Amino acid sequence: MVQAATSGVDFDATVTEFAGRLRAFIRRRVPDGATADDLTQETLLKVFRSRASLPDAQRLEAWLYRIARNTLIDYYRRRRPTAELPPSLAEEPADGPDELRTAVLRTMQRFLAEMPETYREPVRLAEMEGLPLAKIALRLNLSLSAVKARVRRGRAMLKKKLQDCCRFEFDRLGKVIGWEGRRTCKC
Numbered sequence: 001m002v003q004a005a006t007s008g009v010d011f012d013a014t015v016t017e018f019a020g021r022l023r024a025f026i027r028r029r030v031p032d033g034a035t036a037d038d039l040t041q042e043t044l045l046k047v048f049r050s051r052a053s054l055p056d057a058q059r060l061e062a063w064l065y066r067i068a069r070n071t072l073i074d075y076y077r078r079r080r081p082t083a084e085l086p087p088s089l090a091e092e093p094a095d096g097p098d099e100l101r102t103a104v105l106r107t108m109q110r111f112l113a114e115m116p117e118t119y120r121e122p123v124r125l126a127e128m129e130g131l132p133l134a135k136i137a138l139r140l141n142l143s144l145s146a147v148k149a150r151v152r153r154g155r156a157m158l159k160k161k162l163q164d165c166c167r168f169e170f171d172r173l174g175k176v177i178g179w180e181g182r183r184t185c186k187c
Contacts, residue, residue, distance in 0.1 A: 014060060015047055022068050029072050043071045065169060104162070104179075111161040119154035126151045 022043055027036035046067050054063055108127075112120055125136045137147040162168075168179045 011051055012048075015044065015064065018061065018064050019044060022064060025065065025068055026072060030075070035075075039068075039071055039075055043068045046071065061167070065167075069169065107162065107165065108158060111158055111165075114161075115154060115157060119150050119157060122147050122150040123154035123158065127155075 019040065023036055023040040026039045026043070027033060030036050030039060043064075047064060050067075054060065056063075112124060112128075115123070121140060122136055122142075125131045125139065126133065131139070133147050133151065134144060136142075136151070137144045140147065142150075164182070166179045166181050
């Protein structure tokens with residue numbers, strides 16, 4: 001996970017760390033390396049020029065990839081304004097939202113099985129069965145505040161494991177539109 005970039009020096013160093021990954025992200029979506037270099041440079045210029053508009057330093061990585069994706073879209077629109085965007089930049093992922101949801105669900109179930117029992121059952125009931133927290137409290141014979149705390153902490157554990165495993169791309173509404181496994185990913 002990216003540490004918050006609080007000062008200008010921290011911001012610069014953190015963004016510089018991502019330059020290689022941003023180039024690889026862009027390279028997979030353009031025809032040649034020279035174009036990828038140009039678009040990476042353009043992306044980094046946009047990042048440094050708009051650093052004041054970073055909404056949340058904890059979400060720096062997502063913000064960087066969103067700027068890179070927008071730079072790619074601008075590139076394709078400049079080349080042929082009336083042509084369709086390539087499939088890798090389409091709103092929906094190539095494998096479709098259902099396949100993506102299924103893959104994330106399978107991974108989440110595996111991570112859920114690895115969680116301590118204290119958090120596993122409340123999260124399973126809330127996320128997989130969709131039970132309201134009050135019913136979970138009755139079923140597990142716990143107070144409502146205990147269930148709320150366990151579900152919140154369990155969800156945070158799952159989120160961290162998912163983010164450590166994969167990098168997700170989101171649209172402007174926060175919906176997952178793409179993902180790729182990290183080196184340590186065993187999804």
